[in-house]
Amino acid sequence: MTLLQTHALTARYGDFQALFGIDITLEAGETVAVIGANGAGKTTLMRAISGVLASAPEQILFEGQPIGALASPDIVMRGIAMVPEGRKLFPSLTVEENLLIGAYGTKGSGAWNLARIYDLFPILKERRHSPGTALSGGQQQMVAIGRALMSNPKVLLCDEISLGLAPVVIKDIYAAFPQIKASGASIVIVEQDIGHALKVADRIYCMMEGRITLSGRSSEVSRDAIHSAYFGAGVHEHH
Amino acid sequence: MRSTRPISGRASMNIIDTLVQGILLGGLYALFAAGLSIVFGIMRLVNLAHGDLIIFAAFAILTITSMFGLNPFLSALIAAPLMFAAGWLLQYFLLNRTLGKDILPPLLVTFGLSIIIQNGLLEGFAADSRRVPLGSLEAATIPLGAVNIGVMPLLTFLSAIVVIVGLNTLIYRAPIGRAFRATSDDPVTAGLMGIRPQRIFATATGLAMVVVTVAALYLGTRANFDPSAGPSRLIYAFEAVIIGGLGSLWGTLVGGVVLGVAQTIGATINPEWQILAGHIAFLAVLAFKPRGFFPRAVD
Numbered sequence: 432m433t434l435l436q437t438h439a440l441t442a443r444y445g446d447f448q449a450l451f452g453i454d455i456t457l458e459a460g461e462t463v464a465v466i467g468a469n470g471a472g473k474t475t476l477m478r479a480i481s482g483v484l485a486s487a488p489e490q491i492l493f494e495g496q497p498i499g500a501l502a503s504p505d506i507v508m509r510g511i512a513m514v515p516e517g518r519k520l521f522p523s524l525t526v527e528e529n530l531l532i533g534a535y536g537t538k539g540s541g542a543w544n545l546a547r548i549y550d551l552f553p554i555l556k557e558r559r560h561s562p563g564t565a566l567s568g569g570q571q572q573m574v575a576i577g578r579a580l581m582s583n584p585k586v587l588l589c590d591e592i593s594l595g596l597a598p599v600v601i602k603d604i605y606a607a608f609p610q611i612k613a614s615g616a617s618i619v620i621v622e623q624d625i626g627h628a629l630k631v632a633d634r635i636y637c638m639m640e641g642r643i644t645l646s647g648r649s650s651e652v653s654r655d656a657i658h659s660a661y662f663g664a665g666v667h668e669h670h
Numbered sequence: 671m672r673s674t675r676p677i678s679g680r681a682s683m684n685i686i687d688t689l690v691q692g693i694l695l696g697g698l699y700a701l702f703a704a705g706l707s708i709v710f711g712i713m714r715l716v717n718l719a720h721g722d723l724i725i726f727a728a729f730a731i732l733t734i735t736s737m738f739g740l741n742p743f744l745s746a747l748i749a750a751p752l753m754f755a756a757g758w759l760l761q762y763f764l765l766n767r768t769l770g771k772d773i774l775p776p777l778l779v780t781f782g783l784s785i786i787i788q789n790g791l792l793e794g795f796a797a798d799s800r801r802v803p804l805g806s807l808e809a810a811t812i813p814l815g816a817v818n819i820g821v822m823p824l825l826t827f828l829s830a831i832v833v834i835v836g837l838n839t840l841i842y843r844a845p846i847g848r849a850f851r852a853t854s855d856d857p858v859t860a861g862l863m864g865i866r867p868q869r870i871f872a873t874a875t876g877l878a879m880v881v882v883t884v885a886a887l888y889l890g891t892r893a894n895f896d897p898s899a900g901p902s903r904l905i906y907a908f909e910a911v912i913i914g915g916l917g918s919l920w921g922t923l924v925g926g927v928v929l930g931v932a933q934t935i936g937a938t939i940n941p942e943w944q945i946l947a948g949h950i951a952f953l954a955v956l957a958f959k960p961r962g963f964f965p966r967a968v969d
Contacts, residue, residue, distance in 0.1 A: 483858060504865060507864045521856060524851055528851075532863050533863055582864065
């Protein structure tokens with residue numbers, strides 16, 4: 432069953448067009464990676480899906496319903512939670528308060544609660560009363576993921592969760608993904624790191640300059656194809 | 671035996687009396703300031719109509735009191751939810767539209783609002799000085815050792831403490847308080863949590879108007895007020911907030927007390943110096959501690 436779908440999705444910031452007709456799908460239970468270089472439009476795509484940027488209603492469908500024009504609070508209440516680029520923890524809130532605020536819009540229960548998040552990332556329990564921004568980058572990223580999970584989302588959007596983190600820390604964070612998948616959430620991962628994306632995702636989309644340049648099953652796409660889709664070599668001439 | 675009491679003893683008694691009256695007056699200024707402080711703390715909105723909203727609430731309490739023959743405390747209890755609703759609507763439909771990177775629009779709009787409220791009250795209630803009648807409570811005192819403490823000033827001060835404890839509990843313990851702080855930090859990311867910043871801001875202003883109602887109750891029963899009395903209440907509120915340090919609610923109490931004590935000392939020396947002494951104390955604090963005593967806000 433197709434859970435989430437974009438249809439000819441466009442986005443612009445003033446005169447600058449960032450997305451030119453993006454079509455992606457996410458099946459229930461699936462993990463999909465969106466990869467591409469800086470400025471390819473990956474974060475814009477996430478911002479459009481999560482409702483930070485408004486789109487035309489029919490450009491984004493969730494469970495068959497048009498959600499393109501909904502604002503972010505409505506999107507998270509429908510079951511799409513985002514781990515934003517740069518983590519964006521609330522500096523005035525402690526670690527625990529940051530996690531609790533993730534459940535603000537969604538009353539009701541599900542697989543994820545404070546105790547489950549602390550099981551997933553035990554270090555956060557030790558640091559629960561620290562200000563969120565006093566933690567290391569990796570720990571902050573764990574808080575950001577936990578905060579998004581607290582809404583018990585059907586779809587988890589992860590925007591550049593490995594950005595600026597040491598490889599060993601990235602490994603720790605990706606180690607949590609099997610448990611997140613097991614809880615029933617479908618996942619969209621935005622990455623610049625192709626290796627991690629291919630390891631965790633069932634399928635990948637490659638983006639360049641606001642367009643999808645390649646898509647396929649992670650096991651079937653070749654590194655060469657990704658390379659040219661990522662950097663544009665041989666796809667079309669630059670000006 | 672009174673006549674045999676040494677002069678120095680009486681003088682020190684007077685000083686204690688002056689200090690106590692000043693501290694209690696500080697409670698009123700803290701109530702003026704707390705509402706202003708919440709609105710600024712959560713939305714970075716400087717509400718220039720804050721003083722006029724206090725006077726508006728005082729007229730509301732007066733109207734309810736005289737219309738239904740109620741006790742002013744009961745009238746304030748009725749006025750509080752009405753003021754909450756008025757604050758909510760004002761923020762949601764008007765002030766939210768002024769918020770943004772530019773700090774000028776909220777100043778201009780609330781300045782205009784201040785003029786509208788003053789003239790509206792003038793139209794509705796005329797320029798006469800009014801007072802909310804309290805009956806025997808007005809002059810009631812409690813003898814406490816060397817000094818007599820007025821019941822109303824004491825209630826004012828205790829109410830300020832209750833209001834500050836209540837607001838701090840709400841902001842630092844309750845889920846709505848987490849939403850206030852998160853929205854204040856980053857409204858876009860707060861939206862991703864299911865928080866609607868526009869409604870959070872409206873709720874914050876509604877809450878500030880409840881505090882304004884408490885302030886209006888004690889202002890209106892303590893002294894005369896008229897439609898043009900708002901701006902000077904705004905000045906006292908500002909001074910208390912700045913002396914205490916931006917963003918700290920306990921700071922507003924300290925600021926209020928500094929202002930109140932300075933005013934009563936000034937008035938003891940010469941009644942004409944009461945107001946001036948408060949402003950001088952404010953300027954002195956500003957000169958030596960420009961960020962106030964307990965600055966909290968980082969920007």
